[in-house]
Amino acid sequence: MEKPLNNRAWLMVAPVLVLVLFSALLPMMTVVNYSVQDSLGQNQFFWNGDAWFRDLLNPSTEIGARFSDALLRNLSFSLVTLALEVPLGIAIALCLPRGGWAVGPLLVIIALPMLIPWNVIGTMWQIFSRADIGLFGAALTGLGLHYNATQNAISAWCTIVVIDVWHWTPLIILLTYAGLRAIPDAYYQAARIDAASRWATFINIELPKLQKVLVIAVLLRFMQTFMIYTEPFVVTGGGPGSATTFLSIDLVKIALGQVDLGPAAAMSLVYNLITLTICWIFFTIMTQLDRRRYA
Amino acid sequence: MSRITLEGIAHSYPRSATMALQPIDHVWEQGRAYALLGPSGCGKTTLLNIISGLISPSQGRVLFDGRDVTQLPTEQRNIAQVFQFPVIYDTMTVAENLAFPLKNRRMERAAIKARVAEIADLLDLTNDLPRRARALTVEAKQKVSLGRGLVRADVAAMLFDEPLTVIDPALKWHLRSKLKAVHRALDLLMIYVTHDQVEALTFADEVVVMKDGRVLQVASPAQLFERPEHTFVGYFIGSPGMNLIAAKISDHVAHVSGHDIELGARYPKIKNGEAVIGFRPDFASLVPEGGIPVQVRRVEDLGRRRLARVALGPHEIFANVPEGVSIGGGQAGLTIQQDRLFVYVNDELVLGDRR
Amino acid sequence: MAAEVLSTSSLAAVENPARSRRAFRLTNLLPRVGFAVYLLALMLPIYWLINMSLRSNEEITSSLAFWPHHPSLQKYFFIFSDPTWVHAFMVSLTYVAINTVISVTVALPAAYAFNRYHFIGDKYLFFWLLSNLMAPAAVYAMPFFNLYYAIGLFDTIWAVALAHCLFNVPVAVWILEGFVAGVPREIDEMAAIDGYSFPRFFIRIFIPLIANGVGVTAFFCFMFSWVEQLLATTLTATDALPFAAVMTRSYSVAGMDWSLLAAAGVLTMIPGALVIWFVRNHIAKGFALGRV
Numbered sequence: 001m002e003k004p005l006n007n008r009a010w011l012m013v014a015p016v017l018v019l020v021l022f023s024a025l026l027p028m029m030t031v032v033n034y035s036v037q038d039s040l041g042q043n044q045f046f047w048n049g050d051a052w053f054r055d056l057l058n059p060s061t062e063i064g065a066r067f068s069d070a071l072l073r074n075l076s077f078s079l080v081t082l083a084l085e086v087p088l089g090i091a092i093a094l095c096l097p098r099g100g101w102a103v104g105p106l107l108v109i110i111a112l113p114m115l116i117p118w119n120v121i122g123t124m125w126q127i128f129s130r131a132d133i134g135l136f137g138a139a140l141t142g143l144g145l146h147y148n149a150t151q152n153a154i155s156a157w158c159t160i161v162v163i164d165v166w167h168w169t170p171l172i173i174l175l176t177y178a179g180l181r182a183i184p185d186a187y188y189q190a191a192r193i194d195a196a197s198r199w200a201t202f203i204n205i206e207l208p209k210l211q212k213v214l215v216i217a218v219l220l221r222f223m224q225t226f227m228i229y230t231e232p233f234v235v236t237g238g239g240p241g242s243a244t245t246f247l248s249i250d251l252v253k254i255a256l257g258q259v260d261l262g263p264a265a266a267m268s269l270v271y272n273l274i275t276l277t278i279c280w281i282f283f284t285i286m287t288q289l290d291r292r293r294y295a
Numbered sequence: 296m297s298r299i300t301l302e303g304i305a306h307s308y309p310r311s312a313t314m315a316l317q318p319i320d321h322v323w324e325q326g327r328a329y330a331l332l333g334p335s336g337c338g339k340t341t342l343l344n345i346i347s348g349l350i351s352p353s354q355g356r357v358l359f360d361g362r363d364v365t366q367l368p369t370e371q372r373n374i375a376q377v378f379q380f381p382v383i384y385d386t387m388t389v390a391e392n393l394a395f396p397l398k399n400r401r402m403e404r405a406a407i408k409a410r411v412a413e414i415a416d417l418l419d420l421t422n423d424l425p426r427r428a429r430a431l432t433v434e435a436k437q438k439v440s441l442g443r444g445l446v447r448a449d450v451a452a453m454l455f456d457e458p459l460t461v462i463d464p465a466l467k468w469h470l471r472s473k474l475k476a477v478h479r480a481l482d483l484l485m486i487y488v489t490h491d492q493v494e495a496l497t498f499a500d501e502v503v504v505m506k507d508g509r510v511l512q513v514a515s516p517a518q519l520f521e522r523p524e525h526t527f528v529g530y531f532i533g534s535p536g537m538n539l540i541a542a543k544i545s546d547h548v549a550h551v552s553g554h555d556i557e558l559g560a561r562y563p564k565i566k567n568g569e570a571v572i573g574f575r576p577d578f579a580s581l582v583p584e585g586g587i588p589v590q591v592r593r594v595e596d597l598g599r600r601r602l603a604r605v606a607l608g609p610h611e612i613f614a615n616v617p618e619g620v621s622i623g624g625g626q627a628g629l630t631i632q633q634d635r636l637f638v639y640v641n642d643e644l645v646l647g648d649r650r
Numbered sequence: 651m652a653a654e655v656l657s658t659s660s661l662a663a664v665e666n667p668a669r670s671r672r673a674f675r676l677t678n679l680l681p682r683v684g685f686a687v688y689l690l691a692l693m694l695p696i697y698w699l700i701n702m703s704l705r706s707n708e709e710i711t712s713s714l715a716f717w718p719h720h721p722s723l724q725k726y727f728f729i730f731s732d733p734t735w736v737h738a739f740m741v742s743l744t745y746v747a748i749n750t751v752i753s754v755t756v757a758l759p760a761a762y763a764f765n766r767y768h769f770i771g772d773k774y775l776f777f778w779l780l781s782n783l784m785a786p787a788a789v790y791a792m793p794f795f796n797l798y799y800a801i802g803l804f805d806t807i808w809a810v811a812l813a814h815c816l817f818n819v820p821v822a823v824w825i826l827e828g829f830v831a832g833v834p835r836e837i838d839e840m841a842a843i844d845g846y847s848f849p850r851f852f853i854r855i856f857i858p859l860i861a862n863g864v865g866v867t868a869f870f871c872f873m874f875s876w877v878e879q880l881l882a883t884t885l886t887a888t889d890a891l892p893f894a895a896v897m898t899r900s901y902s903v904a905g906m907d908w909s910l911l912a913a914a915g916v917l918t919m920i921p922g923a924l925v926i927w928f929v930r931n932h933i934a935k936g937f938a939l940g941r942v
Contacts (some may be wrong), residue, residue: 012763013775015756016819023790023816024782026797088688104930108923109689111869113695113924117877117894120915124699127908133714166695171870175825177933179868182832184937189349190382192370194443195399204384204395208909212828220821223783235742268785275784283777380834433836461836 035265052266063254063263070247071274077157077246078225081164085221086214088165089172094202096177107177110170121167123232127157129235153243156236160244163231168224172217179213180206215286219279226275230274247271297360299323299346299452299484304355306341315341317509323452323486328478330499331488334531337367338508339488340456343600346486347454348372359451373451375444379460381436383428383443389415390424400447411527414442417480420474434466436561438473445481459494471497492532495521504528520575521635524644529637535602537575540610543568544638546649552608554587559633560647571639576602576613578635583620586628594622605629696919702912710908725913735896735914741886742876742893743921745807749814750871754864756815757822758857764823765830766838776827779820787880790816795884811893814875820873822867826900829863865932872925877916893918 035052097103106196129149131137140147149159191201229248238245256263306316318336323329331339344350349368356366364372384392393411415421418438423431428439437458444453459467478485489495495502498514504511511525523529529537542549544565549556549572581603589605594616601616614629616622638645702710703725705718727904764776794813803809841851879894886892897914
C-alpha cells in the first residue's frame with residue numbers, strides 16, 4: 001500500500017489551500033491578538049500576557065469554574081448524542097432501498113430536518129416542547145412524565161438531545177447510505193456465495209468499507225455538538241440555571257458582557273484547542289488502526 | 296455434478312429493446328475448461344452471469360445435472376466466481392479468507408485447517424497465510440479470491456469473468472499457468488470469459504466464440520484455428536487473422552481481381568456467385584515463381600517465421616514466406632493450401648462438394 | 651479495453667424472484683417497523699412546522715391543535731409578495747449555488763491528491779483543513795467583516811460565497827477523500843496503460859466512479875451554506891441581503907411572528923429538497939461487478 005511520493009500533488013491541493021487560508025488566517029490572527037491583550041476601554045489595549053489563560057484554566061476562579069462546568073456539559077452532551085445518532089444513523093441507512101422509485105422521496109424526507117435554518121428549528125421546538133401548546137410537551141406530560149423544558153434541568157437536557165438527534169441523524173444516514181452504495185455488488189455476491197450471515201456481511205464487508213465515511217461523520221458531528229449554540233440558546237436560553245449553558249453560549253455571554261474581549265478571546269482559543277485536540281486524537285487513532293490493520 | 300445445460304437461454308436487459316443474448320443451447324461437461332471469447336459487448340459476461348445466477352434469463356432454462364436452477368440464487372447453485380477485481384475480505388488474513396466459506400458452513404476446525412492448507416499449497420499461498428489479505432499484491436489477491444472458490448470441495452463449477460484484467464502483463468502467464476494447474480489437479484468445470492484470444496486458446500479445452508449476443512462457433516482451439524465456421528472467428532483468432540477476400544465463385548473456381556483461384560471443391564449452390572474466401576496466412580505461402588501473381592509490399596521477419604504483406608489487386612493479403620525462399624523485388628507468387636481455403640456466404644462457412 | 655471494464659452500467663444483479671420469498675420473515679419485519687417509526691418521528695416536527703405556518707399567532711400561543719382552526723396561507727402570500735423576501739431568497743440561492751460549485755470543484759483534485767499521493771505535510775494539511783470547522787463563527791464575524799470591507803466585496807454574494815468556503819471546502823475534501831479511497835488503484839494504472847491523459851481519465855472515468863461521494867458532497871455543501879446565518883448576515887447589508895437576515899424580521903418589537911417564521915422555515919426546505927432530488931441517482935448509484 002505504498003503511496004508514491006509526489007510533491008506535484010501540491011498543485012492539486014493548491015486551490016483548496018488558497019481558498020481556505022484566505023478565510024482562515026486573518027481572523028485567527030485577530031483572535032490571537034485579542035487574547036493576549038487587556039483593555040482600559042475606548043479601544044486601548046495593553047499587553048496582558050497569559051493572564052487570561054491562567055484565569056481560565058484555574059477552576060477556582062469564577063471564570064475557571066464556569067469554564068470547566070461548561071466543558072463537562074459539552075463533553076457529556078457530545079458523548080450522549082453521538083452514542084445515539086451514530087448507531088441509529090447506520091441502522092436507518094441499512095434499511096434504505098438500494099434502488100427503485102422509493103429512493104428519491106425517502107432521501108428527500110430524510111434530508112428535510114437539516115434544511116431548516118437553525119433558529120427556526122429552535123423556535124419551532126420552543127412551541128413544540130411546551131406542555132400546553134406543543135404536541136411533544138403535551139404528549140410527554142400526557143404519558144405522566146414531569147416534563148418541562150424550561151424549568152426542569154433533566155427535561156431541558158433531554159429536549160436538547162432529542163432536537164439534536166432529530167436534526168442531525170440524517171447527516172449520518174446520508175453519508176452512510178452513499179458509502180454503502182459505493183460498495184461494488186461483487187462483494188455482496190461473494191458474501192452470499194460464501195454463505196455469510198447478514199451480520200457477518202455487515203462486519204466483514206460493509207463496516208470496513210464504511211470506515212472513512214464514518215470517521216468524517218463522527219468528526220463532523222462531534223464538532224457540531226461540541227460547538228452547539230443556536231438550539232439550546234433559543235429553546236432553553238441556557239437554562240434552567242446553567243443546566244444547558246454550553247461553552248459557546250457562555251462564550252457569547254462573556255464576550256457581550258465585557259468591554260474587553262480578552263477573556264472571551266482566550267476562552268475561544270482554548271475552546272478551539274480542546275476541540276482540535278480531541279479530533280486530532282481520534283483522527284490519529286483511526287489512521288493508525290488503519291495502517292496497522294493493513295500492514 | 297457432471298454437467299450444466301443451457302436450454303434456449305436468451306436475454307435482453309429490462310428497458311432495452313435489443314437482445315443481449317440470442318437463444319443458445321449448450322452443454323458444459325464436468326472437468327472441462329471452456330472459454331467464452333469475444334469482443335466487448337458480445338454477451339459473454341451476460342451468459343456467465345446467467346450460469347452463475349447473478350442474472351435471471353428472459354427466456355430459457357439452466358439445468359445443473361438435470362435439475363432446473365433457473366430461479367435459484369447464486370449461493371444455492373454451488374458455483375464460485377472470480378471477478379475482474381479481487382474480492383477479498385479486507386479485515387481478514389489470507390487464512391481467514393480461505394476458511395470463511397467453510398466456517399459459515401460449519402465445518403470442523405481441523406478439517407478447515409487442512410483444506411485451507413491444501414488449497415494454499417496448490418496456489419502457492421502457503422507463506423502468505425498469516426498475512427492480512429489487504430496487504431498482498433493484486434495477483435496474490437486474485438489467487439485468494441480463487442482460493443475461496445476452490446476451498447469448498449463440493450463446488451460444481453468455477454466461473455471466471457476476465458480475472459486477469461488488472462494483473463500486470465508480465466505476471467499474467469504465471470496466473471494463467473496456475474489456473475491450468477488447478478484445473479488439472481481438481482478436475483473442475485471451469486468457464487472463463489475473456490476478450491483476449493491468447494488467454495482463451497491456452498486455457499480452454501473448448502472455446503465459445505461470441506459476437507453481438509450470438510454464439511458463432513464452439514470448438515477446440517485447434518479447430519477454431521484450422522476450420523473457422525464464421526468469418527469473424529477467422530478474423531478474430533490468429534495473429535494476424537484470416538485473410539478474407541470478396542470473390543465471385545463459379546463452381547470450383549474463385550475469381551479475384553481477374554485471377555482464378557482453384558478451390559478444391561465444388562460450390563454449385565452459391566447465388567450470384569458472391570462470396571468471401573478465407574484462408575489463414577499460415578496456410579498461404581509465397582513462392583518466387585508460379586502461383587497467383589501478387590505484389591509484395593513488405594516482408595517482416597518475426598523470428599520464427601517471416602510474414603509478407605502482399606497485394607492482389609486492391610486486396611491486401613498476409614502470407615508466409617517459407618524458409619530458404621528469398622523474395623526479391625516487387626513480385627511473387629501466392630500459393631494457398633486448398634484444404635484450408637474456405638468459402639463464406641453471409642459470413643457463414645459453406646461446405647463445398649469435394650468429390 | 652479499460653472503457654469496457656469501467657462502464658458503470660448497473661446490472662443490479664438483484665433480478666431473482668427467489669429473493670422476494672425471503673422477504674416476509676420476522677427478522678425482515680423488525681427493521682421495517684423501526685424504519686417506519688423513525689420516518690414518523692422525523693416527520694412529526696415537520697408536520698408541526700407546517701401546522702404552525704398555517705395558523706395565526708394568537709392561535710399558536712394559546713391552544714394545542716393538530717390542525718389549524720382556520721388554516722390560512724396568509725403568511726406564504728406575504729412572503730411571496732414582499733420583494734425583499736423574494737430578493738433575499740434569490741440572493742441566498744445564488745451564493746449557495748456558487749459556493750457549492752466552487753467547493754466541490756476545488757475539492758475533487760485535492761481529495762484525489764490526498765488519497766493517492768504522499769507529499770510533505772500531507773497528513774497535517776489534511777487535518778488542518780478540518781480544524782477550520784472548529785472555530786465558532788462568532789469569532790470570525792468581525793475579522794471577516796473588516797476583511798471583506800477592505801477588499802471591496804462587502805455586501806456582495808461573492809463575499810458570502812467565498813466566506814462559506816472556509817467550512818465547506820474542508821468538508822468537501824474530507825468526504826470526497828473517503829470515496830476516492832474506495833476506488834481501487836488498479837483502475838488508475840489501467841487507464842494509464844490504456845493511454846488516457848490524466849485530466850481525461852479523471853473527468854471521464856474517475857469522477858463517475860465516485861458519483862455517490864460527489865452527490866452527497868454537493869448536497870452537504872449546499873445545505874451547510876444554505877443554513878449558515880451569522881456570516882451571511884455579517885457580510886451583507888442591503889444589496890445581497892440573504893434570506894437568513896430577512897427572517898429576523900419575524901422578531902419585532904410587537905413580539906415573535908411565529909407563523910411567519912414557520913412559513914419561512916417551510917419554504918427554506920424546498921430548494922434543498924430539490925437539490926437532493928436531483929442528486930438522488932448519484933448518491934444511490936450502485937456498481938455491479940467490481941467497478942464494472
